[in-house]
Amino acid sequence: METLSGLGIFVETAQTQSFIATGRQMGISASAVSKSISRLEERVGVRLFQRSTRTVRLTSEGEVFLERCKRILDEIQAAEDDLSAMTQFPRGRLKVGLALAAGLPLPAISAFMESFPEIELDLDFTDRLVDVIDEGFDVVIRGSDLSDSRLMSRPLRPYRPCIVAAPSYLEKKGTPGKPADLVNHACLHYRWRNSGKLYQWPFKKKSLKDAAGTLPIAMVCSDIEALLYLAKAGRGVACLPDFAVKDAIAHGRLMPLLDSHLTGGNTFHIVWPSSRQMAPKVRVFVDFMVEHFAAGLVTEKAH
Template identity: 65%
Template sequence: MDKLSGVEVFVQTALAESFVGAGRTLGLTPSAVSKSISRLEERVGVRLFQRSTRSVKLTSEGQVFLERCQRIMVEIDSAENELSAMSDEPRGRLKIGLPLAGGLPLPVISAFMQAYPDIELDLDITDRVSDVIDEGLDVVIRGGELNDSRLMSKRLGAFRLHLVAAPAYLADRGEPTKAAELTNHACLHYRYPSTGRLEPWPLRRSRTAAGELALPMTMVVSSLEALLYLAQAGRGITCLPDFAIKEALAAGRLKTVLDRHMTRSTVFWILWPSSKQMTPKVRAFVDFAVERFKVGLVD
């Protein structure tokens, strides 16, 4: 069991590239994670990580070992799922990947916990695209295009991005009537925490006579909640999903602008490995999410 525990700690550390991140996932202190890795390295006789003050990176030997260990963890999960499938009652641990979506999935998770108390939940909430199979996840909720033929999927619903600002801000600075006028406004942008990439504003016309429209970078922040707060405080115009702003719009704290100039809607999907037998716990969550997830969406 100690060997198996060490393998799990190793895999989580490799994925998080951090003792702190691995410890947060496993419920261990960073010191306990570090000691477990050291014992594993001593046992196998090679260094698995290059350590620095900010992160840990796999060595070439560690990369080879990770591939083997991930397959081992997947096989263990499969064995547990096969045992779980022998029972008609949904039970056991369910590993779920969720998006950073302004709290949208959380009411579904809370209601599911109440409906299925025998299922233990292990949540991975992140903006990165989780690899469902390699990371041993049972099910994932994801927004965007699907391109993995190894996964089964069901549609949960769609959302649109809107440009919004506080009425007081628009009264003071003026309401833009075309995309080019955004260059005269304070623009608040969202940055994806895991990649550092900025969320593009899906404007229908994003070119000017001088070329591509360059929006002011008044503020860049990696939190939807922070953008929502700052926009309501009158600090500028920002781009947010409709489910995150519906209450503020209804209360008059925010107003949409340039609606006719916005394009593109995005679909939320629920995904699970097609190679695994669909266990009662996975089936229960998929059916529950399909029924309940759309309640939080605008459409």
């Protein structure tokens, strides 16, 4: 068991390239991760990682060893899934990738935990497009279409962008009637965590997109909840997904703006690897999310 644990720590470290991040993911200290890697290197007789003050990277020997370890751990997982399938009782660890979506998945996740207490959830929140198979996810909920033939998917429900501002802000600064009017407003922007690029507000025509490129920047952040808070506090105009602002709009804390000028939107999908038998824990999670996830989304325009 210690050997298997060491292999798991090794694979996780190869993915995170950080003892600290691996420890955080696995619930152990960075020191424990380092010691585990050192014991593994001593046992196999080669150096698996090149260490620096900021990161750790695989050696050429480590890259070869990583592929073998992944296959070993996949076989163990497949064996556990086969046994679970025999009993038809969903149990075990389920690694789930989730989009950073202003808390949208949390009510459904909480309800799932109550319904299936034998399933241990390992939740990973990110705005990047994860590699479901290579990163070892059992299932991923993401706000984009399926583009990988190795995956199966089911749609959850669409969402769309909304430009909003607080009534208190509009009383002071006035209400923009067209996108070009935003040059005179405090605009609150979202930055993608993975790429560092600003989210471009999706206006319909090219001329309006050009205008959007010149929008003032009063604030930039990489957290939807922070952006929502500051918009409700009257600090400026923000572009947020409709599910994030629907409650604030319903209670009059935010006002929708320039809706007829917007385009875009996407659909949340739940995806999972198609290469192996669908384990009961995956099947019940997929079915549960299809039934319950959409409760937090908007079925019609938010105003």
